[in-house]
Structures are given as structure tokens and as C-alpha cells.
Amino acid sequence: MYVKNCWYVAAWDKEVPAEGFLTRTVCDIPLVLWRDDKGEVVVMEDRCCHRGAPLSLGRKEGGNCVRCMYHGLVFDRSGQCVSAPAQKAIPPSLKVRSFAAVESHRWVWIWMGAAEEADASLIPDTHLLDDPAWKSRDGYIHYDVNYLLITDNLLDFSHLPFLHPTTLGGSTDYAAVLPTVERRSRSLMLKKVVRDTEAPGYSRKFGDYPADTKVDRWMFYEFLVPGVLLMDAGMVPAGMPFDDGRREKAIEFRGFQALTPEREGSTHYFFAHAHNFLTDQPEVTDAIHQGVITAFEEDREMIMGQHRNLALDPGFKMQPLTVDAALGQFRWLIDSLIRKETAKARDAA
Template sequence: MTTSTERSTGAGRAKSTAKLLNFPLNCWYVAAWDHEVTAQKPLARRLCDIPVVLYRTKDDGRAVALADACWHRLAPLSQGKLVGDNEIACPYHGLRFNPAGRCTHMPAQETINPSATVPSYPIVERYRFVWIWLGDPDKADPALIPDMHQMDSPDWAGDGKTIHAEANYQLIVDNLMDLTHEEFVHGSSIGQEELSESDFDTEHDDRTVTVTRWMHDIYPPPFWRKNLRDKFPGYDGKVDRWQIVEFQAPSTVRIDVGVAKAGSGAELGERAEGVNGFVMNTITPETGRTAHYFWAFMRNYCLDKQLLTTQTRDGVSNVFGEDEAMLKAQQEAIEANPDHEFYSLNIDMGGMWVRRLVERMLDAEGRPTDLSKARG
């Protein structure tokens, strides 16, 4: 793993085209929360510009993902109904397809055309999510699913939501890799000026990028002051604050965050005198300008307090609402200024490495790296 230390202030700049990245397909994306996929009604979702229908089989409850277009006349299967133990029926002429995508019934004839199939995509359920592989199915290795084990660990509690983001998925990843924006976008909750003043380390390998930032002997912002007092009622002193942002290809960002009483050894791993959370983020492109943004906030303190889970989820949701508005405005500005070039500061180091890794994935698949080339 390569390591570099960058200061968040500085005049060094790199210039690059303000491009919106295309999306690799030989990788795992989240298609839905596990509770969204049912055996009662098909779920339609566009993933990486591919229409997909999701449902559960009634016989064993497993999740299924098929192309959302009937072999016969391309009618959306998601508008059909689930029949029998594990099949879906087309709403137009009643053709039925099994989980492998093979037609099992055609109306008014006994012989079924052997070519009557629709694509079936590999599915894995893990960490409260349904993961889908949209590329070469022979390469669908479950070991490549990003690590989000805090989502279903008994040592962590929390909940999350989905944002339908009106922005290219890479803009969301860029936003998560540089948290100095919190000082300006989230000043009333988690932002503070020490974010821009602190040093950070950047590490990377062929599938991950990690940005680590520590802020010592500071007063916590409102969000963390409240959470610290939930565990230590009445505490009003200074803290050591950390943000450890880990990108996992192609678009998952897991952020280890928290504060501990100043000088209590948090940076050395002694976090008992603090509160620790993980902001879990995984983004699935919908189209080149929209994305499904699945997120959750997980904590390892006050595990039995459902009220705290709900309050924290709603509080983080309000914070992300501010990000959502900014990302939409940025997307619109990029489209309005197609010849503009990005200027990258030192604080963009993590995001720049992420883009390099994604571009390598796209090159390996022989796919264009940016959407303007992809669409000719």
C-alpha cells in the first residue's frame, strides 16, 4: 500500500477535464435494501442504465434479478405479477420466466422457443443489502463485495435510508472522499474550521483508497457534542476527533468517525472514552446523471436505545440533504459548462486516486472512461 501525507491547505493544483465518469460493470453494486425485495410484488430499478426487475421466490425466499424486458415484445416484466413458487409473468401476453431467465410458459402453444430467455444477473445478499453483478457473470466473485460488516454486526446499531441523487455517482464519491466541505456545507451540525486546518494521510492500493485525518484538543461540533453527552452526560470538555475515509471499488465509502475526550488515547486505539460511528455509503449509478445512494449511520454505543437510532438517522439524513442540494447544483453546472476543466487542490488527493482506480477498471473492460465518449 502506498502512503502519502498531504496538508489540507496549500497552493498545489492539478488540472483535469470536468468529466462525468462512466461506470464499470464487472463489480458488485447494491440493487436494493433486502427488505425492498419481496415475494408479493416485483421491484423495478434502473442500475447502470440497465432496467432490472427484482423479486423473491416464494419457495425459498431468495432474491432474483432479471432484465426488465420480456423476450417477446420487450414489455416491462416489473409490471407483471409473480406466479407459482418462483416465476414472473409478463403483463402483456403472459409469458412466464423462472429465476434463471428461461421461459417456462407461452400462451396458446405447447412448444416453447428455446431462445426464449431474458438475462439473469448474479445476486448476493449481504450486510442488509441485495448486491448485483451486471457484467460478465463468470467473473462474479462474492469475495469482491465491499466490506460493510458493521451493517449487521451485533456490536453495532443503526439505520439508514436511500437518496435518489440527481448527480453522477462519481461526484458523490468525490464529496465523501474530501470531508473538508463539512466546514462550509454543514456548519450547523458536523462542520468546523479545524477540518481545513488539519493534516491528512492518503493510502491506496489497487482497489482501495484511505484518507485519515485527526484533530486534537478541539471543541466538538453540535452533532458530536450531543452524541458524546448521550454516553457521558454533562461532558463539556475538549475532544480528539477523527475521520478515516475508506473507498472500496467501485463506489463504496465507509467512514470511521468519532470523538473522544482529549488526550484519552483514541489515536492509539483506546476509544472507550469516546463515541464511535461508521457512516456507511454505497452508490449505484442509475444513469449518467442520477444515482441510488444507499447510506446508514452505525454506532457502537448505547446499542439498546432505539430512540437514539431514529434521532441519529434523521439527523444524518438532514445533513445529507445539504449534500444532495449541492451535488444537484454541481451536476447542473457541469452540464451547463461542458468545456470547463476541474482544478484539484491537495484536499482532492483521495478523490483523484479513486478516479484513477475506476478508470483502470473501465480500461480493463474496454469501456470509455467518461460518459461523453460513451455516448458518442
């Protein structure tokens, strides 16, 4: 079960080719992504409505149509069949499902609910991903676990000093400080501030002060349904201001992370970690990106172990602790949206 009426990241923009197809499964549905003759992204079910063949084994025709190369049916960009060999009349029901898709600041977003209900105003703002003042690398990981084990991870940063001691983590006092959590209709706002603590390994070397200077760290982030994290994070020498826009001597990052369920047991993970200092030094951008990847591999090892453990005992009950406040609220938010959608579908039926 997934939330349908929300925007999922389906791809980095560069993944959808000018010619040819990108295939990707999202929420158990095989998708084919392609560009029409204006370069706009089209997203259709990659499953011919006739007998289920992949359209992605077919070919684009006339700039705005796709031909299934099993039996030759042609579909326009809305998914409607417009030509079928040996078929005198084409029934309107001969239609492949198409999805609302928007290309916005480097990411291709799709709405998994009914296309006519897609609300573009809900697309998260990632404009810094193509702002030249910020630099990052395009990240992608494929994960063989349910996406909620990864949202759990990102909604409780108390794990940083334990799981990421050399990269994102610092000293263990970081774990003892709880964030504030504000619930909105489709997201949570988290604010975590840890004062007078160690700088984390991956940013320590970039301050123009000794590496062992105590710092104040902040992580302000919105976590949107179904799993999009937009973060303002960084550090300043302890006692310097950072909360009101003045950020002298700050080492700042903007984090962009999107979790898209592929299937119940697998997840697409898109991410970038942008910085606005030393932006003329590609090796700095590379090093930051590499630090994030190292940390994410540490996460993966733990989460995969957790996944295997949960699979061994479907009856296992997690025990909620104080640090799990945001996790619990987020899972509740997802569940309540799914319940609403299920009830609405039942009423409509």
C-alpha cells in the same frame, strides 16, 4: 460508462418483498427484484426479451418463474423462457438477462457484469448493520446527479466545517488537515485525524464531558469501487488514545454508504450511520440519523448547484487542489477499470 464487474447495492433487503416485485434501474438497466420459493433474491432484467415489456407488470408463477403479462411468456429464475403461447419450439436465445445477486447483512448486492464472473469474496463487509451491539436507521436518498459528484463529496471531508457547520462539521481547523490516502487495487484507504479540535454538533452532546471540551477526531475509511464507503469515525477527549483499539470515553460511529448509478444523471444513495452507545435509547438513534439526513440535504443543495453549473458549460475544467488527492485517485481508479473492461470486451468481440 460504468464499471460492470463489481458489486452494487441494489436495495435494502426489506425492499424486496416476499411476494411481488421491486423495480429499480441500475446502470441504465431496468431490473426486477423478487424472491423465489426459498426466499432467495432473484434479479432479472425488467424487460422481456420478446418485445421489451416490463416483467414487473407480470406475475410470479410456481414460486420460481415469472410470467410476462403482455403475451404470456414464462421465464425461469435464470431468465430462460420455458413457455410461450402458440410457440411450438422455444429458441434458447429467448432469454432474459439475469444477474448474480447476494443478500448480505441488510443489503442486496448485484454484480452488473457477467454472472459467471461474479466474485462473492469482493462483497464489502457490512456485518455491523445487523449486529445488535450497533444501532442505526436505514437511509435512502434518490439524487438527480451523476454518482461521481457524490463520491467526490465523500472523498474530501475538508468540506465538513463549511457545508455542515451545525451537524458533521466542527471548527475550520478541521479543513486544514489532510488525510493519508493509500491506493489499493479496488479501493482507497483514507485516514484523517484532527487533534485538539471542536466536537461536531451531532455528537457533541453524547460525551460524558463538557460539550466544549476539545477532542481528537478520527475518520478511517475505505472507499471501494464503484462507490461504497465503510467508515470508522469518532472522537475522544483530546489526548486520549483511539488508534490501537483502546477507546475509553470515545463516541464512535460506523458509517455505511453506497452510491449506485441509476443512470448517467441519477444515483441511488443507501446509507446508515451506526453507533454503539446509548443503544437502548431509540431516540438517540433517531437523532443521529436525523442529523445525518440534515447534513445530506446540505450536501444535496450544493451538489445540485454544482451539477447545474457543470451542465451550463460542458467544457468547464475543474482545478485540482491539494485536498483533491483522493478524488483524483478514485476517478482515475474508476476510469482505469472501465478502460480495462472496454478493452477486454473489444478483444472478445
